[in-house]
Amino acid sequence: MAIARIFQRPKNAMQSGKARTDLWQLEFEPSEAKHPDPLTGWAGSGDTREQLRLFFPTAEAAVAWCEREGHESVVIPAPQKMLKLQAYADNFR
Template sequence: MTTARIYQRPKNAMQSGRARTDNWVLEFAPSEAKKADPLTGWAGSGDTRDQVRIGFPTQEAAVAYAEREGLAFTLFPAPERKLKLQAYADNFR
């Protein structure tokens, strides 16, 4: 049986924006291990589902797709956002 994981994209640590963090992603679990190519040394496998990532606007849409396609899935909830409220004047205490 094909397994997948459903998660919400985390915020990019290199940028301050939150673009595309409200989208949900479904990606397939690898069915075989990667192995080094003898000629180039690059890691690869015959499993092409590893390259597929499907985006959804909501968690419910992603779960509905997985159930409709008969995929066993693991749902990773989005981490709660913690706001660090501080004032500029706090730098000079």
């Protein structure tokens, strides 16, 4: 049985847009450790669930999908957005 993490993606700090931040993302916890490939040296594992990412409109829909498919789920609540209000003149104090 795999454990799935359900969370909302944060806004990308490098861009001003908020695309796909309203969706809930489901990712599976890795079931085995990564090991280096002897030929290339890249880290990898035989766990293919690690490559799977599913998106849902609500956290309840993601939890319902996990229950229907027989997976355990952990919902990570979205952090509260903090606005730091300051004036342009504050840069010159």
